[in-house]
Amino acid sequence: MEKIETIIVGGGQAGLATSYYLNQLGREHIIFEQAEKAGHAWRNDRWDSFTLVTPNWTIQLPGAHYDGNDPDGFLSRNEIVSYFERYIEKFDLPVQFKTPVLEISPLDNEQGYQVRTNSRDYQAKNVVMATGSFQKPRIPAFSANIPTSIMQLHSGKYRNPSQLPEGAVLIVGSAQSGTQIAEELYQSGRTVYLCVCSAPRVPRRYRGRDMFAWLVESGFMDQTPDKLPSPKARLGGNPHLSGKDGGHSLNLHLFARAGVRLLGRMTGAQDGKVMVSSDLKENLARVDKVEGDIIGMIDGYIQTNNIYAPQEILPNYQDGYAVEETTELDLKAAHINTIIWAMGYTFDYGILKLPLTDEDGFPIQQRGITKHPGLYFIGTSWMHKRKSPLLLGVGEDAKHIVSHLT
Numbered sequence: 001m002e003k004i005e006t007i008i009v010g011g012g013q014a015g016l017a018t019s020y021y022l023n024q025l026g027r028e029h030i031i032f033e034q035a036e037k038a039g040h041a042w043r044n045d046r047w048d049s050f051t052l053v054t055p056n057w058t059i060q061l062p063g064a065h066y067d068g069n070d071p072d073g074f075l076s077r078n079e080i081v082s083y084f085e086r087y088i089e090k091f092d093l094p095v096q097f098k099t100p101v102l103e104i105s106p107l108d109n110e111q112g113y114q115v116r117t118n119s120r121d122y123q124a125k126n127v128v129m130a131t132g133s134f135q136k137p138r139i140p141a142f143s144a145n146i147p148t149s150i151m152q153l154h155s156g157k158y159r160n161p162s163q164l165p166e167g168a169v170l171i172v173g174s175a176q177s178g179t180q181i182a183e184e185l186y187q188s189g190r191t192v193y194l195c196v197c198s199a200p201r202v203p204r205r206y207r208g209r210d211m212f213a214w215l216v217e218s219g220f221m222d223q224t225p226d227k228l229p230s231p232k233a234r235l236g237g238n239p240h241l242s243g244k245d246g247g248h249s250l251n252l253h254l255f256a257r258a259g260v261r262l263l264g265r266m267t268g269a270q271d272g273k274v275m276v277s278s279d280l281k282e283n284l285a286r287v288d289k290v291e292g293d294i295i296g297m298i299d300g301y302i303q304t305n306n307i308y309a310p311q312e313i314l315p316n317y318q319d320g321y322a323v324e325e326t327t328e329l330d331l332k333a334a335h336i337n338t339i340i341w342a343m344g345y346t347f348d349y350g351i352l353k354l355p356l357t358d359e360d361g362f363p364i365q366q367r368g369i370t371k372h373p374g375l376y377f378i379g380t381s382w383m384h385k386r387k388s389p390l391l392l393g394v395g396e397d398a399k400h401i402v403s404h405l406t
Contacts, residue, residue, distance in 0.1 A: 011031045033096065035097060055213070059083065103115075138346050139343070164185075172195045193336065196284065203291070234381060
C-alpha cells in the first residue's frame with residue numbers, strides 16, 4: 001500500500017479548507033474526490049437559477065475571502081463553481097478527482113488507517129472525513145407507492161421548469177430548497193402544491209441590513225450545539241430565504257396568496273393518492289414564531305449595544321391560516337405529474353468501518369476530533385457551531401483540526 005500522512009475524503013469546501021492549512025505547513029496529504037470536477041455539490045446538485053443564499057462577503061475560505069465589488073450580492077451557481085476551481089489552482093491543492101473512497105478501516109496495529117479507493121489501497125496516519133452534510137438524498141420509502149406515470153426527483157436533481165412534464169407539481173418539504181423551487185415554478189405558471197414542514201423563516205433584510213449581517217454580528221451563527229433545545233434540533237431545515245434577483249424574503253402566507261396550495265406533512269401514498277397530516281396550521285405557527293423570536297433577539301441586540309438602526313415592523317401575513325386543510329390528495333384529479341422531494345439529505349458514513357455515529361446519524365466528535373487517534377470530521381452541520389458547514393465557518397474548524405492533527 002502507498003503510504004500518505006493524511007488523506008482527506010471529499011473535495012468540497014471543507015476538504016479544500018483543510019488542505020489549505022496542511023499546504024501552508026508543508027504537510028503531505030491528498031484529497032480524494034469522487035466527482036470529475038471541482039465544486040460538485042454546487043455544480044451538479046443545484047438548479048440552474050440557484051444563487052448563494054448568504055451574501056458574498058460570507059465567502060471566507062482561508063486565503064481567499066471574497067474581494068469582489070458586490071459584497072452584499074449573491075453569486076450564481078456558475079460563479080460559485082468558478083470560485084472553487086480558482087481556489088484549487090491558486091493554492092495548488094492535491095485533489096485527485098474521480099476517486100471514490102470505498103472503505104476506511106483501522107490498521108491492525110491501530111497506528112493509522114487503510115483507505116480503499118476504486119483504484120488502489122492506501123495507508124494513512126490521519127483521515128479527515130470532509131464529505132459534508134449532503135450525502136444521501138432523503139426520500140421516504142412510501143415513494144415506491146407513487147404511480148410510475150408520475151415523475152419523481154429529489155430537489156438536488158431539479159434544474160428548471162422546462163425539465164418537468166406538463167401539469168401540476170407537488171413539492172414535499174418547505175425548507176430552503178423547497179420554497180425556492182416552489183417560487184420559481186409558480187412564477188413560471190405552474191400549479192404548485194407544497195407540503196409544509198416547520199423549517200423556519202427570516203426576512204431577507206431588517207432594520208437597514210441584510211439579515212445575515214445581524215445574525216453574524218449578534219453571535220447567532222456562533223451558537224454551539226449545547227444551546228439547542230435537544231440534539232434532534234440539529235436536523236432542522238434551513239430558513240426560507242432567497243438570493244435570487246438581488247435577494248428577497250420568502251413567505252408561505254404570500255405563497256398561499258399567489259395560489260400555491262399549502263398542505264401539511266405527507267405521511268404516505270396508496271392507490272394514486274397521497275396522505276397528508278392535518279398539521280398545516282401548526283407548522284405555519286411554528287414558522288411565524290421563529291421569525292418573531294429572531295426579530296426580538298435582534299431588536300434586543302440593537303438596543304443593548306446602542307446601535308443606530310431605523311425601526312421596522314414586519315408585515316403580519318395570515319393567508320396560510322385561511323387554507324382549508326386536507327388529509328388526502330388525489331394526484332390524477334389534481335393533475336399532478338411531478339413530485340419533487342425537497343426533504344433534505346441524510347448522513348451516510350457506511351465507508352467507515354468504525355462505530356462513530358449517534359442515534360441520529362451524526363458523527364460522535366468534539367469539534368471534529370474523534371476518540372480514534374488521527375480520525376477527524378469537518379463540514380458537518382452543527383459540528384462545532386451553527387456556521388460550521390458554511391463558507392463562513394468551515395475555515396475556523398479546518399484550522400483547529402489541522403492544528404490538532406499536526
